[in-house]
Amino acid sequence: xxASMTRGLLACGASLALLAPALSALAHDDAAAAGAEAxxxxxxARGGPGQxxxxxxxRAAALVAKMTLDEKIQMVHGWxxxxxxxxxxxxxxxxxxxxxxxxxxGIPDINYTDGGAGIADCSSQSLPFHPRANPAATALPAPxxxxxxxxxxxxYDYGALLAREARDQGFSMVLGGSIGLTRDPRxxxxxxxxxxxxxxxxxxVASKIRGAQDGHVVISLxxxxxxxxxxxxxxxxxxxxERTLRELYLRHFxxxxxxxxxxxxxxxxxxxxxxxxxxxxxxxxxxxxTDWGFAGFVQSDWGATHSTVKAALAGLDxxxxxxxxxGSALKAAVTxxxxxxxxxxxxxxxxxxxxxxxxxxxxxxxxxxxxxTAGAALAQKVASESTVLLKNNGxxxxxxxxxxxxxxxxxxxxxxxxxxxxxxxxxxxxxxxxINPDPxxxxxxxxxxxxxxxxxWLRSVPLDALRAALPQSQVNxxxxxxxxxxxxLAAQSDVAIVLADEWATEGSDLATLTLRRNQDAxxxxxxxxxxxxxxxxxxxxxxxxxxLGSVGAVLQNWYAGIRGAQAxxxxxxxxxxxxxxxPVTFPAQLADLxxxxxxxxxxxxxxxxxxxxxxxxxxxxxxxxxxxxxxGLSYTHFDYSQMEVSANGRSVRFRLRNSGGVxxxxxxxxxxxLPATAGEPPxxxxxxxxxxxxxxxxxxxxxxxxxxxxxxxxxASGAWKVEPGAxxxxxxxxxxxIRLQRSIVLR
Ligand code: BGC
Numbered sequence: 156x157x158a159s160m161t162r163g164l165l166a167c168g169a170s171l172a173l174l175a176p177a178l179s180a181l182a183h184d185d186a187a188a189a190g191a192e193a194x195x196x197x198x199x200a201r202g203g204p205g206q207x208x209x210x211x212x213x214r215a216a217a218l219v220a221k222m223t224l225d226e227k228i229q230m231v232h233g234w235x236x237x238x239x240x241x242x243x244x245x246x247x248x249x250x251x252x253x254x255x256x257x258x259x260x261g262i263p264d265i266n267y268t269d270g271g272a273g274i275a276d277c278s279s280q281s282l283p284f285h286p287r288a289n290p291a292a293t294a295l296p297a298p299x300x301x302x303x304x305x306x307x308x309x310x311y312d313y314g315a316l317l318a319r320e321a322r323d324q325g326f327s328m329v330l331g332g333s334i335g336l337t338r339d340p341r342x343x344x345x346x347x348x349x350x351x352x353x354x355x356x357x358x359x360v361a362s363k364i365r366g367a368q369d370g371h372v373v374i375s376l377x378x379x380x381x382x383x384x385x386x387x388x389x390x391x392x393x394x395x396x397e398r399t400l401r402e403l404y405l406r407h408f409x410x411x412x413x414x415x416x417x418x419x420x421x422x423x424x425x426x427x428x429x430x431x432x433x434x435x436x437x438x439x440x441x442x443x444x445t446d447w448g449f450a451g452f453v454q455s456d457w458g459a460t461h462s463t464v465k466a467a468l469a470g471l472d473x474x475x476x477x478x479x480x481x482g483s484a485l486k487a488a489v490t491x492x493x494x495x496x497x498x499x500x501x502x503x504x505x506x507x508x509x510x511x512x513x514x515x516x517x518x519x520x521x522x523x524x525x526x527x528t529a530g531a532a533l534a535q536k537v538a539s540e541s542t543v544l545l546k547n548n549g550x551x552x553x554x555x556x557x558x559x560x561x562x563x564x565x566x567x568x569x570x571x572x573x574x575x576x577x578x579x580x581x582x583x584x585x586x587x588x589x590i591n592p593d594p595x596x597x598x599x600x601x602x603x604x605x606x607x608x609x610x611x612w613l614r615s616v617p618l619d620a621l622r623a624a625l626p627q628s629q630v631n632x633x634x635x636x637x638x639x640x641x642x643x644l645a646a647q648s649d650v651a652i653v654l655a656d657e658w659a660t661e662g663s664d665l666a667t668l669t670l671r672r673n674q675d676a677x678x679x680x681x682x683x684x685x686x687x688x689x690x691x692x693x694x695x696x697x698x699x700x701x702x703l704g705s706v707g708a709v710l711q712n713w714y715a716g717i718r719g720a721q722a723x724x725x726x727x728x729x730x731x732x733x734x735x736x737x738p739v740t741f742p743a744q745l746a747d748l749x750x751x752x753x754x755x756x757x758x759x760x761x762x763x764x765x766x767x768x769x770x771x772x773x774x775x776x777x778x779x780x781x782x783x784x785x786x787g788l789s790y791t792h793f794d795y796s797q798m799e800v801s802a803n804g805r806s807v808r809f810r811l812r813n814s815g816g817v818x819x820x821x822x823x824x825x826x827x828x829l830p831a832t833a834g835e836p837p838x839x840x841x842x843x844x845x846x847x848x849x850x851x852x853x854x855x856x857x858x859x860x861x862x863x864x865x866x867x868x869x870x871a872s873g874a875w876k877v878e879p880g881a882x883x884x885x886x887x888x889x890x891x892x893i894r895l896q897r898s899i900v901l902r
Pocket of ligand 1: 251269457
């Protein structure tokens with residue numbers, strides 16, 4: 156463009172002398188433009204983000220070429236306003252990260268917010284500096300619940316909502332792409348993960364990221380990598396062999412990076428094989444940036460940077476939450492030559508390119524009212540699709556003519572539980588209930604937003620929702636604190652519904668999978684009084700169920716968000732047919748866990764079970780879980796027939812029929828058993844589809860099986876390979892409810 160302007164000026168016949176300074180500036184710009192093209196080539200050559208990505212790379216490179224050293228340094232670290240209160244910077248909103256813009260170059264301020272399960276609010280951590288214009292946002296069901304929908308379109312919509320509400324609050328960076336394969340189901344952040352399978356987790360988070368980035372924000376995929384526990388998260392060292400890493404703990408990240416090209420990846424607190432994740436050359440430079448061609452920027456988790464030169468050279472592009480290592484120390488290192496200027500340029504280029512490519516520069520976030528009606532509708536849809544019917548002996552759905560219902564549960568008359576930590580969302584009107592889980596800590600504030608390390612219940616009220624759904628019934632409430640009183644109420648009722656809950660939070664893991672506060676005894680007492688007992692679990696972790704045999708039905712409700720109660724009531728009365736499927740195995744006892752169920756380790760944490768994680772473990776060891784991965788019942792029945800696998804193993808077909816009396820959705824799952832020589836666990840998920848069918852309706856389902864889904868990591872050659880030999884292909888309703896099977900031979 157600059158070259159054509161030069162030609163235009165000359166064609167006008169203007170005096171060359173008069174034009175000399177302008178021409179020299181243009182020639183300089185031409186050279187800069189050529190440099191920008193070359194730098195952009197370097198940044199897109201590694202499988203960068205396509206045509207638009209290339210244009211973004213060119214534009215970013217031109218900006219980098221104009222920046223001073225101080226301006227570059229300003230770009231590679233953030234300032235946390237939350238909790239830390241770096242308010243002297245002026246325009247930082249109340250968020251965990253802020254990078255001031257450079258007005259002379261048209262670089263806008265970038266404000267960060269957390270957003271795993273809706274746009275989080277950390278205002279409670281800070282003094283009343285810079286309050287947000289719209290502190291409240293839509294509290295969506297937890298990411299683990301989203302994974303339980305197995306619905307990629309819904310994951311896209313979830314991401315799109317994050318982008319809309321972030322922008323409505325003035326944020327253009329969402330720290331919201333949280334995954335972390337569930338190795339031990341007691342993980343405190345398990346509710347923020349997307350389950351135990353790398354394909355499900357990777358594809359669901361990829362859709363979420365695409366939805367968000369199409370909405371003009373950058374989203375961060377986190378926490379990279381092998382960050383499976385909260386116990387000593389800042390000091391532990393995950394010790395994992397390369398094959399296990401590539402096939403499991405890195406695989407879901409790889410899928411997300413390749414399918415969605417997140418603008419940012421957040422490296423985690425822990426060490427991986429001896430090196431901090433945020434200064435791990437193998438992890439960041441080799442795997443992420445070279446092998447996968449990641450073109451975005453790597454940011455540290457908050458306080459997870461440990462060095463200047465080592466981290467910069469290992470591939471860290473941004474330090475959060477303050478410039479301890481990437482401020483004056485990095486400037487000195489660049490000046491001294493221990494970090495080359497080209498590396499600093501690369502850091503800045505990656506960041507600018509990501510924000511330009513996501514449209515943040517051209518569509519700056521504007522504070523405006525949030526559309527809470529739209530938010531609530533999506534929250535309810537996710538809650539409806541994610542609730543898993545684990546058991547049903549016919550007690551559900553409830554009859555509309557049921558006379559007396561007992562609703563029992565701690566706050567069933569007040570609200571629904573959420574998971575705690577940085578992903579905590581404050582919804583309109585504030586929380587219904589705030590509890591300090593640790594009396595040793597200061598009391599939880601209730602205004603303007605409660606501390607995000609407190610137990611928070613949302614204003615979505617099961618008692619009200621159930622009464623509205625059953626207008627002709629008498630719905631009575633007991634809080635369950637007195638099991639005898641609850642049992643007496645259940646005995647006088649036609650059906651009893653117990654809402655059991657378990658709070659989990661960032662910062663700590665659960666010690667056991669036993670429901671706290673003696674809730675097992677409460678459920679047992681209620682079930683003894685009335686066998687038509689329905690248990691609803693509000694939890695972010697699979698819980699043990701010693702009372703399972705004596706209750707009529709169990710629903711896994713996760714942390715169901717701001718419309719959780721309404722979605723639950725619709726399922727209980729059969730207005731919505733449950734269709735969620737478990738993204739994690741529910742064990743029968745603690746000792747069955749792949750980790751053995753003992754205390755979480757500190758220091759070195761060897762992942763000695765290797766590839767046998769989640770259902771792979773239970774299959775390999777022949778252990779019967781309480782409920783297997785992929786399990787979820789419906790109020791209708793689905794029949795599977797006519798399975799065919801193409802000879803080259805690239806597609807599978809079958810016919811699915813709704814043979815029951817009501818409409819419903821089935822998540823049909825395809826697993827593969829690899830040849831024995833591959834040395835793999837008995838089966839792995841390779842494809843799935845969520846299919847909605849009217850009563851009596853049949854449909855042919857055809858699914859592609861991408862080759863990488865059959866591949867194994869060959870440590871000897873350091874590459875993926877597809878093992879030749881006989882493969883079993885299974886089609887079923889869960890990992891343990893296989894309906895059809897074929898074998899094929901791949902050479
Ligand atoms: C969490 C991140 C979060 C960050 C900023 C950290 O403690 O691990 O997930 O994005 O804080 O709030």
